[in-house]
Amino acid sequence: MYKIGENTKIESTAIIEEDVTIGSNCYIGHYTIIRPHTVIGDNSEIRAYCFIAGNVTIGNFVRIFHYCNIAMGSIIEDGVYMGVRSLLTNTRRIAWGRSYKAQIAAPHIKLGARIASGAIIMPGVTIGTNSLVGAGSLVDKDVPDLQIWFGSPAKKRGTIQADEVFKYPQR
Amino acid sequence: MYKIGENTKIESTAIIEEDVTIGSNCYIGHYTIIRPHTVIGDNSEIRAYCFIAGNVTIGNFVRIFHYCNIAMGSIIEDGVYMGVRSLLTNTRRIAWGRSYKAQIAAPHIKLGARIASGAIIMPGVTIGTNSLVGAGSLVDKDVPDLQIWFGSPAKKRGTIQADEVFKYPQR
Amino acid sequence: MYKIGENTKIESTAIIEEDVTIGSNCYIGHYTIIRPHTVIGDNSEIRAYCFIAGNVTIGNFVRIFHYCNIAMGSIIEDGVYMGVRSLLTNTRRIAWGRSYKAQIAAPHIKLGARIASGAIIMPGVTIGTNSLVGAGSLVDKDVPDLQIWFGSPAKKRGTIQADEVFKYPQR
Numbered sequence: 001m002y003k004i005g006e007n008t009k010i011e012s013t014a015i016i017e018e019d020v021t022i023g024s025n026c027y028i029g030h031y032t033i034i035r036p037h038t039v040i041g042d043n044s045e046i047r048a049y050c051f052i053a054g055n056v057t058i059g060n061f062v063r064i065f066h067y068c069n070i071a072m073g074s075i076i077e078d079g080v081y082m083g084v085r086s087l088l089t090n091t092r093r094i095a096w097g098r099s100y101k102a103q104i105a106a107p108h109i110k111l112g113a114r115i116a117s118g119a120i121i122m123p124g125v126t127i128g129t130n131s132l133v134g135a136g137s138l139v140d141k142d143v144p145d146l147q148i149w150f151g152s153p154a155k156k157r158g159t160i161q162a163d164e165v166f167k168y169p170q171r
Numbered sequence: 172m173y174k175i176g177e178n179t180k181i182e183s184t185a186i187i188e189e190d191v192t193i194g195s196n197c198y199i200g201h202y203t204i205i206r207p208h209t210v211i212g213d214n215s216e217i218r219a220y221c222f223i224a225g226n227v228t229i230g231n232f233v234r235i236f237h238y239c240n241i242a243m244g245s246i247i248e249d250g251v252y253m254g255v256r257s258l259l260t261n262t263r264r265i266a267w268g269r270s271y272k273a274q275i276a277a278p279h280i281k282l283g284a285r286i287a288s289g290a291i292i293m294p295g296v297t298i299g300t301n302s303l304v305g306a307g308s309l310v311d312k313d314v315p316d317l318q319i320w321f322g323s324p325a326k327k328r329g330t331i332q333a334d335e336v337f338k339y340p341q342r
Numbered sequence: 343m344y345k346i347g348e349n350t351k352i353e354s355t356a357i358i359e360e361d362v363t364i365g366s367n368c369y370i371g372h373y374t375i376i377r378p379h380t381v382i383g384d385n386s387e388i389r390a391y392c393f394i395a396g397n398v399t400i401g402n403f404v405r406i407f408h409y410c411n412i413a414m415g416s417i418i419e420d421g422v423y424m425g426v427r428s429l430l431t432n433t434r435r436i437a438w439g440r441s442y443k444a445q446i447a448a449p450h451i452k453l454g455a456r457i458a459s460g461a462i463i464m465p466g467v468t469i470g471t472n473s474l475v476g477a478g479s480l481v482d483k484d485v486p487d488l489q490i491w492f493g494s495p496a497k498k499r500g501t502i503q504a505d506e507v508f509k510y511p512q513r
Contacts, residue, residue, distance in 0.1 A: 066411060083431070094285045097250045097252075118480075163441060202373055240426050258460055265423055267421070268454060309460075
């Protein structure tokens with residue numbers, strides 16, 4: 001059904017569906033739901049009330065805080081930080097009850113990017129390596145590497161300094 | 172206590188309170204709470220972590236995604252789509268600990284309207300037939316039929332084309 | 343482990359961790375998590391799906407609605423009202439995988455303040471006595487007493503009248 005690595009703790013109220021792989025030294029919080037065909041690396045934490053919609057790839061040393069919604073097909077690379085209630089979306093044209101098809105494109109959050117609390121990442125958007133998205137932002141364009149974006153809609157507001165890039169923790 | 176139609180699936184962790192009516196071919200997700208005196212039609216889905224506050228009327232062929240908050244007294248007509256974490260509110264003047272009374276007025280979401288993820292609909296607001304509210308919007312005025320609104324506060328940004336109106340699915 | 347006062351109701355799905363003190367006549371809703379070293383006064387309600395991160399102080403006659411996230415170390419005084427999905431944050435510089443330390447500073451919400459639905463209160467911000475924050479606001483500065491602020495970022499938009507100050511309910 002699913003594979004769980006060593007030293008990984010899953011709270012009793014979390015719901016892990018079929019064909020989910022979780023690495024070692026991970027933590028899955030209360031009331032979190034992980035849907036099928038999701039792969040999570042080692043040393044990652046997903047806190048309470050998160051919804052991982054399925055077909056999601058999450059790397060190593062990732063931190064995903066409470067109430068995050070990770071749309072189906074999202075890719076979250078190593079070292080990413082997602083603050084409380086941040087939201088990855090994947091549906092460009094809502095097609096419910098319409099004759100056309102929805103355009104589905106999930107976000108891609110690259111190595112060491114940080115997304116602050118309450119941000120919304122629109123369908124198909126890429127957040128570049130080590131970039132930072134401010135709290136409550138709505139990001140509807142790709143964010144290049146090493147940039148600071150915030151606002152609604154978010155715009156470039158600064159750059160990441162050399163001492164602010166992600167380094168793998170020693171453990 | 173409550174009435175549930177045929178072929179309706181309610182996840183084991185959902186909490187359905189007294190005097191709730193749910194039609195046939197519905198789905199109620201994990202950790203969703205449906206409070207008393209709520210009526211839900213046929214062929215509707217309410218996904219995980221939704222809070223349906225009670226005295227709510229939800230039509231047929233409705234899709235309500237994760238973490239939606241539906242304020243007491245809300246009316247949601249047939250074919251409505253509410254994206255992840257959208258929020259219907261009903262309290263105009265917060266009266267907690269004050270000598271006056273709160274002004275309570277719930278939203279009314281009309282036939283085939285679509286509300287994208289993370290939008291907030293303010294008390295008493297009507298979203299017109301087949302209209303579309305963008306992600307992360309704050310809607311504090313009535314939206315007429317067949318319009319596209321987004322932003323915070325939301326404004327009119329476009330119109331819905333003839334091929335974008337809701338049609339009842341054949342099933 | 344924890345102390346609970348008289349006439350306090352805790353729903354069966356709430357998770358109360360160690361060293362939590364809750365006064366009398368309180369209500370703790372479904373799926374709410376209260377982490378260690380939190381103290382809650384009398385006559386307060388915390389509704390469903392709230393995350394109280396620990397080391398939090400909550401006063402008397404407080405109302406905290408669904409999906410609120412209360413960051414570690416937050417102080418919430420008597421008579422405060424927090425609408426659905428409002429969010430107190432405490433991390434100024436996200437330090438995950440970086441060589442510096444995060445700057446942690448929790449919000450302080452003073453007597454009788456009201457925070458409407460979906461607002462985000464940034465780290466270290468104080469909301470003054472009896473002040474009101476509008477729905478969906480992002481508050482990144484201290485709000486003085488008796489003021490109305492809203493927007494993203496929030497600004498002063500008005501003042502609270504003398505008949506709008508919090509009075510302790512008689513019960």
